[in-house]
Amino acid sequence: MNGDKEKLLSVPASPNGHRGIEQSGASAASTRTTALAHERWIARMMLDALGAPPIRLVLWDGWGTGGEPGEAVATATIGDRWALYKLALNPELQFGELVAQGRVRIDGDLACFLETVNRAKARAGFQYLPQRVLGWLYRPRSNALGKSRQNIYQHYDIGNDFYELWLDRELVYTCAYFPTPELDLERAQLAKMDHVCLKAGLKPGDTVVEAGCGWGALARHMARDYGVKVKAYNISHEQIEYARERARREGLDDRVEYVEGDYREISGRFDAFVSVGMLEHVGFENFPELASVMQRSLKPDGRGLIHSIGRDKPALMNPWIERRIFPGAYPPSLSEMLTLFEPSGFSVLDVENLRLHYAKTLQHWLQRYESAVDQVNEMFGAEFVRTWRLYLAGSIAAFASGDLQLFQVTFARHGSNQVPWTRQYLYSEPRSPH
Amino acid sequence: MNGDKEKLLSVPASPNGHRGIEQSGASAASTRTTALAHERWIARMMLDALGAPPIRLVLWDGWGTGGEPGEAVATATIGDRWALYKLALNPELQFGELVAQGRVRIDGDLACFLETVNRAKARAGFQYLPQRVLGWLYRPRSNALGKSRQNIYQHYDIGNDFYELWLDRELVYTCAYFPTPELDLERAQLAKMDHVCLKAGLKPGDTVVEAGCGWGALARHMARDYGVKVKAYNISHEQIEYARERARREGLDDRVEYVEGDYREISGRFDAFVSVGMLEHVGFENFPELASVMQRSLKPDGRGLIHSIGRDKPALMNPWIERRIFPGAYPPSLSEMLTLFEPSGFSVLDVENLRLHYAKTLQHWLQRYESAVDQVNEMFGAEFVRTWRLYLAGSIAAFASGDLQLFQVTFARHGSNQVPWTRQYLYSEPRSPH
Numbered sequence: 001m002n003g004d005k006e007k008l009l010s011v012p013a014s015p016n017g018h019r020g021i022e023q024s025g026a027s028a029a030s031t032r033t034t035a036l037a038h039e040r041w042i043a044r045m046m047l048d049a050l051g052a053p054p055i056r057l058v059l060w061d062g063w064g065t066g067g068e069p070g071e072a073v074a075t076a077t078i079g080d081r082w083a084l085y086k087l088a089l090n091p092e093l094q095f096g097e098l099v100a101q102g103r104v105r106i107d108g109d110l111a112c113f114l115e116t117v118n119r120a121k122a123r124a125g126f127q128y129l130p131q132r133v134l135g136w137l138y139r140p141r142s143n144a145l146g147k148s149r150q151n152i153y154q155h156y157d158i159g160n161d162f163y164e165l166w167l168d169r170e171l172v173y174t175c176a177y178f179p180t181p182e183l184d185l186e187r188a189q190l191a192k193m194d195h196v197c198l199k200a201g202l203k204p205g206d207t208v209v210e211a212g213c214g215w216g217a218l219a220r221h222m223a224r225d226y227g228v229k230v231k232a233y234n235i236s237h238e239q240i241e242y243a244r245e246r247a248r249r250e251g252l253d254d255r256v257e258y259v260e261g262d263y264r265e266i267s268g269r270f271d272a273f274v275s276v277g278m279l280e281h282v283g284f285e286n287f288p289e290l291a292s293v294m295q296r297s298l299k300p301d302g303r304g305l306i307h308s309i310g311r312d313k314p315a316l317m318n319p320w321i322e323r324r325i326f327p328g329a330y331p332p333s334l335s336e337m338l339t340l341f342e343p344s345g346f347s348v349l350d351v352e353n354l355r356l357h358y359a360k361t362l363q364h365w366l367q368r369y370e371s372a373v374d375q376v377n378e379m380f381g382a383e384f385v386r387t388w389r390l391y392l393a394g395s396i397a398a399f400a401s402g403d404l405q406l407f408q409v410t411f412a413r414h415g416s417n418q419v420p421w422t423r424q425y426l427y428s429e430p431r432s433p434h
Numbered sequence: 435m436n437g438d439k440e441k442l443l444s445v446p447a448s449p450n451g452h453r454g455i456e457q458s459g460a461s462a463a464s465t466r467t468t469a470l471a472h473e474r475w476i477a478r479m480m481l482d483a484l485g486a487p488p489i490r491l492v493l494w495d496g497w498g499t500g501g502e503p504g505e506a507v508a509t510a511t512i513g514d515r516w517a518l519y520k521l522a523l524n525p526e527l528q529f530g531e532l533v534a535q536g537r538v539r540i541d542g543d544l545a546c547f548l549e550t551v552n553r554a555k556a557r558a559g560f561q562y563l564p565q566r567v568l569g570w571l572y573r574p575r576s577n578a579l580g581k582s583r584q585n586i587y588q589h590y591d592i593g594n595d596f597y598e599l600w601l602d603r604e605l606v607y608t609c610a611y612f613p614t615p616e617l618d619l620e621r622a623q624l625a626k627m628d629h630v631c632l633k634a635g636l637k638p639g640d641t642v643v644e645a646g647c648g649w650g651a652l653a654r655h656m657a658r659d660y661g662v663k664v665k666a667y668n669i670s671h672e673q674i675e676y677a678r679e680r681a682r683r684e685g686l687d688d689r690v691e692y693v694e695g696d697y698r699e700i701s702g703r704f705d706a707f708v709s710v711g712m713l714e715h716v717g718f719e720n721f722p723e724l725a726s727v728m729q730r731s732l733k734p735d736g737r738g739l740i741h742s743i744g745r746d747k748p749a750l751m752n753p754w755i756e757r758r759i760f761p762g763a764y765p766p767s768l769s770e771m772l773t774l775f776e777p778s779g780f781s782v783l784d785v786e787n788l789r790l791h792y793a794k795t796l797q798h799w800l801q802r803y804e805s806a807v808d809q810v811n812e813m814f815g816a817e818f819v820r821t822w823r824l825y826l827a828g829s830i831a832a833f834a835s836g837d838l839q840l841f842q843v844t845f846a847r848h849g850s851n852q853v854p855w856t857r858q859y860l861y862s863e864p865r866s867p868h
Binding site for chain 1: 851
C-alpha cells in the first residue's frame with residue numbers, strides 16, 4: 001500500500017476541498033440513528049470489494065472502518081443510511097450523486113482519495129457489473145446529428161463566464177502540454193497548441209479544417225503563428241459566438257472561419273485535418289462516419305492529428321460522468337481509435353500518450369476552480385459546486401491512475417512520403433514564434 | 435503519373451541489377467516463337483489490371499506494351515509463353531518464381547519498378563483474389579513450437595558468412611534508425627540500438643529480456659553501453675553460437691546470457707522486455723501466448739518495446755516471400771499489434787512509424803549485396819542470387835510505397851507512473867556513450 005502512496009502524483013491540497021457538506025441532504029433523523037450491525041457489515045464489505053484501499057469509511061453515527069485516521073489517505077463519511085444502501089447497490093453512479101448532494105463527504109485530498117480507490121479497484125479487479133450489463137444499463141446517449149447538439153449544449157453552453165473563472169486566458173478546455181512539469185498553465189496551453197501545429201506539419205499558406213474547435217483558441221493560434229487558413233467547426237452556439245468575436249477583435253477573421261456546424265457537415269479539401277478533444281464526444285457508433293469525413297476532406301499528401309481522451313482497453317464512461325457532465329461521451333481505446341484509420345486507408349505515423357499531462361492540467365483547473373468557488377456558488381449553488389469539484393478531482397484521479405489516457409495520433413494517407421523523417425523537429429528550440 | 439515518380443525514394447542504381455537473365459529458364463523454342471494475338475491481349479490486360487503503371491512490358495518476341503521506352507520507369511521482359519500464362523493466373527506468387535528462374539527479367543531499377551507497380555495497384559484497388567481466398571490458398575506456415583524452428587532455420591541458418599557479406603559489422607538484421615538520412619549504415623544501426631535502449635528506459639543494473647535476439651548485437655550493446663544484464667532468446671542455432679562467441683570475445687559473457695530457446699520458454703521477471711524484429715515471425719494466432727509471456731515477465735514498473743514490421747491494415751504477407759524467404763511470416767497491422775497490449779493490461783506510451791528508415795536500410799543492404807554478388811553466386815548459384823535480389827528490392831519498394839510499415843511500440847503496465855514525462859530525452863545530444 002505504501003508503494004502506491006509514493007506513486008501518487010502530488011496534488012496540491014485544496015483548502016476548500018470539503019466544503020458544502022454542511023448543506024447535507026441527509027435527514028436529521030437518520031444522522032442521529034446508530035448504524036445497525038448489518039449496515040456496518042455492508043460498509044466493511046464495500047471496502048473489501050474495492051480491494052481494501054487505505055481509506056477510512058465512517059458512517060453517520062461516527063462508527064468507522066478501513067484505514068486508521070492517521071494512516072488513511074482520506075476519510076469518506078456516509079451521512080445517512082439510505083445513502084449507504086444506494087452506494088452499495090450502485091456505486092458507480094451513486095457515489096457521484098451522493099457527493100453532489102452532500103450526503104457523502106470526503107475529508108482529505110479528494111483527488112488523492114479517488115486515485116487510491118481507482119488503483120485498489122484495478123488491483124482487485126473490481127467490477128460492479130459486467131461491461132455488457134453496464135452497457136445495457138448505461139448506454140451513452142446517442143450522438144446522432146440532432147442529439148449531439150443537446151449533449152454539447154448541456155456541458156459547453158453553461159456560460160462562457162463560468163469557464164473564464166478557471167480555464168486559461170485562451171479558454172483551452174483540453175489537455176495541455178508541459179515541456180517541463182513546472183510550466184504554468186497559460187504557457188502549457190500555448191505549448192500544446194504548438195505541439196499540435198508541428199505534428200500537423202503546418203506550413204504558411206496551408207488550409208486546415210478543425211473538427212470541434214471549442215472557444216477557437218487553436219484555430220486562432222494556427223492562423224496567427226503558422227500563417228494558415230482555418231475552417232473550424234463546433235456545434236456549441238455560445239462557443240462559436242465567443243470564437244468569432246475574439247477573432248474579429250484580434251484581426252484574424254479573414255483567416256479563420258468559424259462554422260456553427262457538426263463534423264458531419266465539413267466540406268472542402270484541406271492540407272491538414274485537426275481535431276482536439278472532440279473524438280471522446282463522437283460516440284463509437286459514429287466513428288465510421290467521422291472516418292469518411294476525414295477521408296473526403298484530406299488532400300493526397302495532407303496530414304492529420306486526432307487528440308482524444310482514451311482508455312487502455314475498451315470500457316464505458318463512468319455513468320455518473322456520462323449523466324451529469326458529458327452526455328454521450330465515450331473515450332475509445334487505441335484499438336477503437338484505429339477503426340478511424342485502418343479501414344479508410346490512413347497510415348498512423350505517431351502516437352503519443354500524454355495522460356500525466358492531463359492530470360497536471362486538471363490540477364491547475366481544480367486549483368483555479370477552488371479559488372473561484374464563491375463565485376461558482378453564487379452562480380449555480382452548492383450542489384453544482386460539489387458536482388464540478390468531484391468531476392475535476394475525479395478526472396485528475398482517472399488520468400493519474402491510468403483509468404483514462406490521452407492519445408495524440410498523427411496520420412497521413414497510405415503511401416504518402418510527405419512525412420517527417422524523424423520526430424526531432426518536435427523537440428528543437430525554439431518551438432514556435434513566441 | 436509524374437507525381438508518383440517524384441515521390442519515389444531515390445534508390446541507387448545497382449550496376450548488377452539485371453544480371454543472371456542469361457541463364458534464363460525460357461526454352462529456346464518459345465523465345466523464337468512470335469507471341470499470338472491473345473497473348474498480347476493478356477499482356478495488355480495485365481498492365482490494365484495493375485492500374486497502368488508507367489512501366490513497359492515486353493514479350494519474348496520483342497513486342498511490347500505500356501510506357502514507351504524513354505518514359506517507362508523500367509521494362510519487364512517475359513521470356514516465354516508459359517511464363518506469361520503463369521504470371522496472368524497467379525501474379526502474386528509467380529512473379530517472384532519467374533524472376534528467380536530468370537524467365538522474367540527487369541531492365542532498369544528493380545526497386546523503382548516494384549514501387550511503381552505497388553503504387554499503381556494501390557491506386558487501382560488491384561486485388562488478385564479476395565484476402566479470404568488468399569488466406570485459404572496461402573495461409574502462412576504454422577509457428578507452433580516445433581515448426582518455428584524449421585521456419586527460422588530456413589532463413590537465418592543459411593550461414594553467417596552469407597549475412598556478413600552485406601549486413602553491418604554487428605550483423606543487425608532489422609530496420610536501422612537514421613537521425614539524418616545521410617548517416618552510414620554502421621552508425622545508423624548503433625543509433626537504432628540507442629533509440630531502443632532509451633525507449634526501454636534502461637538504467638544501470640536493470641535486467642532485460644530480449645525475445646528474438648538475432649546475432650545478439652542489441653543484447654551486447656545494452657550490456658556494454660547501458661550497464662544492464664540481458665537474457666536474450668533465439669531459436670536459430672547458428673545465430674546463438676555466433677552471439678555467444680562474440681560476447682566471450684568482447685568480455686560481455688558475464689552480463690549477457692544467450693538462450694537457444696523460443697519466446698514461449700522465457701522465464702524470470704525483468705525491468706525491461708524488448709523484442710526487435712521477432713513479432714512479424716510469431717504469427718497472429720500466437721499473439722495471445724506472446725502477450726502472456728510479456729505479462730508474466732515484466733516487473734510492475736517495467737517498460738517494454740516491440741519493434742516490428744507492420745501494415746496499414748490487416749493483409750497477408752506476399753505469398754512468394756512467405757514461400758521463399760520468410761516461412762510463417764505475418765506482419766500485423768497496428769490494431770492487430772494492440773491485441774498484445776489491451777487485453778493484458780498494458781498501456782501504450784508511444785508508437786513510432788519508421789517505414790522510410792527501413793527502405794533506407796534496405797537500400798544499403800542491396801547495395802552491399804550487389805557488391806558481393808559474385809561471392810553469393812559462387813556460394814549458392816544464380817537462382818539464389820536473383821531470389822535475394824528480388825527480396826531486397828521488393829522490400830525497399832514495399833516500405834517506400836507504404837505496403838509495409840515499421841512500428842516501434844513502447845508500453846508499460848496499466849497505471850504505472852514510472853514513465854517519461856515527454857519524449858524530449860530521445861532527442862537530446864549526446865544520445866549514447868559513443
